[in-house]
Amino acid sequence: MENRRQNIGKWGEQIASDFLLQKGYKIIGKNIRTPHGEIDILAMLDQTLVFIEVKTRTNTIFGNPENALTPRKLLHMETSALFYIQKEEYDGDWQLDAISILKTGSTPPEIIHFENVTP
Secondary structure (H helix, E strand, O other): OHHHHHHHHHHHHHHHHHHHHHOOOEEEEEEEEEOOEEEEEEEEEOOEEEEEEEEEEOOOOOOOHHHHOOHHHHHHHHHHHHHHHHHHOOOOEEEEEEEEEEOOOOOOOEEEEEOOOOO
16 A cells, blocks of 8 residues: 555656646755655745645545645645755745645646645
8 A cells, every 4th residue: 555655646746846847947856855854846946945745646535635734744844944954055045835736537637836835
């Protein structure tokens, strides 16, 4: 079961990366581990560093993918970003984004980009 979940997650991150590239983002890194959690995608848009959480689902039994963006998850995103910023001595603009991907049946995935989310 874990392999299936991991495969769906990796698939979703690739879909999100392709989506971001089409919107003009430059992908800097993926699956960056910090003591506070993992940064799914790290990207740059213009002069802003963007930390992106990707949530992918193949059904809505437990709600839409974005329902997994709980206050606790948003706090982990923020602390992971702050750790990265401090470690890399980055002093520019940054923000937290989330991408929700829902793939049901044979239709194309539904992609929703939430920009500048806050805990």
